[in-house]
Amino acid sequence: MQINFSLAQLADPHVAESEKILRKCVHCGFCTATCPTYVTLGNELDSPRGRIYLIKDMLENGRPADKEIVTHIDRCLSCLACMTTCPSGVNYMHLVDHARAHIEQTYKRPLLDRLTRAMLAVVLPYPSRFRAALKLAKLGRPFIGLFEKLPALKPVAAMLKLAPSSLPPASPNASPGTHAGQTKKRGRVAILTGCAQSVLDPAINGTTISLLTRLGIEVVVPEGEGCCGALVHHMGREDQALASARRNVDAWTRAINQGGLDAIIITASGCGTTIKDYGFMLRLDPAYAGKAARVSALAKDVTEYLATLELPEPVRKPGTVVAYHSACSMQHGQKITRQPKELLAKAGFVVREPREGHLCCGSAGTYNILQPDISAKLRDRKVKNIEATGAEIVATGNIGCITQIASAARLPVVHTIKLLDWAYGGEPPKMS
Ligand code: SF4
Ligand code: SF4
Secondary structure (H helix, E strand, O other): OOOOOOHHHHOOHHHHHHHHHHHHOOOOOHHHHHOHHHHHHOOHHHOHHHHHHHHHHHHHOOOOOOHHHHHHHHOOOOOOHHHHHOOOOOOHHHHHHHHHHHHHHHOOOOHHHHHHHHHHHHHOOOHHHHHHHHHHHHHHHHHHHHHHHOHHHHHHHHHHHHOOOOOOOOOHHHOOEEEOOOOOOOEEEEEOOOOHHHHHOOHHHHHHHHHHHHOOEEEEEOOOOOOOOHHHHOOOOHHHHHHHHHHHHHHHHHHHHOOOOOEEEEOOHHHHHHHOOHHHHOOOOOOOHHHHHHHHHHEEEHHHHHOOOOOOOOOOOOOOEEEEOOOHHHHHHOOOOOHHHHHHHHOOOEEEOOOOOOOOOOOOOOHHHHOHHHHHHHHHHHHHHHHOOOOOEEEEOOHHHHHHHHOOOOOOEEEHHHHHHHHOOOOOOOOO
16 A cells, blocks of 8 residues: 655654554455454444545544544444454554544534543543442433434434343452462462443452462552553544553552562453553653553463463352353454463363354444444344354353353353353352
């Protein structure tokens, strides 16, 4: 692809980075075959190659974003399947992140769209606000049918449909403190409490802490950490995302300085992908670049970390047939494909992989709220493939996928860690 940025444009480090990425794309189109939106909509502009072209055109001409590019970039799930497929190593993630920030700075969205996005950005990353909003959602449920008929209010309908009818109590494990290992100390880790997951299913972290401490790992919940910033990062709200990243980097740096950390454990793969990118996100901030790179290097999905430990024989071998759904942020964002399945098999589960495992379930952060129609198509396709495995239960490592798949599947959906904890002597997972 011919690239023509001026020297003045390249003086902007964000443009310079995108130019490097654009130069790598040879326009072969291999990525189109695995792109969920291209597979669903069949429009080249809804494929990675089409979006790359639109982004190049916008950045090269120094143009503000227009309705066309916003439409096609908004439809991108940031699932990163294109990065797994691309033979040229095009870093589509950093390119589309830059495009989203450019859109946020240069494009005025319609009023309702702006209001919806602003509401998501001020509610979702904050557990107490999110909890209050989910309680309020009950009042709006009778109006779902009405909202669905009005295109501008479809995101509100989608939100109300996704809101659970009851919430588990807040977890005491979310409070800052240290959970000592219960056997001879084998390591020390911090755990991300995060935001939405701590409200929707606090037992995920509770179970993780229980399993790790039984294995002799000390688990620290550091003071001052919170949302990883992924939700707002994918909406192009860079300042808010970087503020979250800096706050977490500070919290984990204190924990590192107070006793060292072998890893920062993350139980939501969407968050893991972003935290592993903190080093890049904060590279231009001299006060944080080094600390952020250290945090990114320590970040590990819980299954990635467990796979490095010598595990004892499981207490029970359940023999349950499990469909393992690999979240996009797990398989494409972090390239973790083997470990969760191997851990489940070693723990005595029979693991089955659904067809089209590379395709997104349509959750993708706030995508199932902002793009409900495409999201529902992808969800139904995913559920059909999962149910065709004949499994008794679905395991996955991302709260977004759990909520999305559970909203349509007839079988229970749980976090992988709950099955592992059960096999290694914990409580059986609660099925909803
Ligand atoms: S992103 Fe990669 S796979 Fe897609 S067109 Fe460019 S070089 Fe080909
Ligand atoms: S991130 Fe996913 S939806 Fe977006 S272009 Fe790549 S494959 Fe398509």
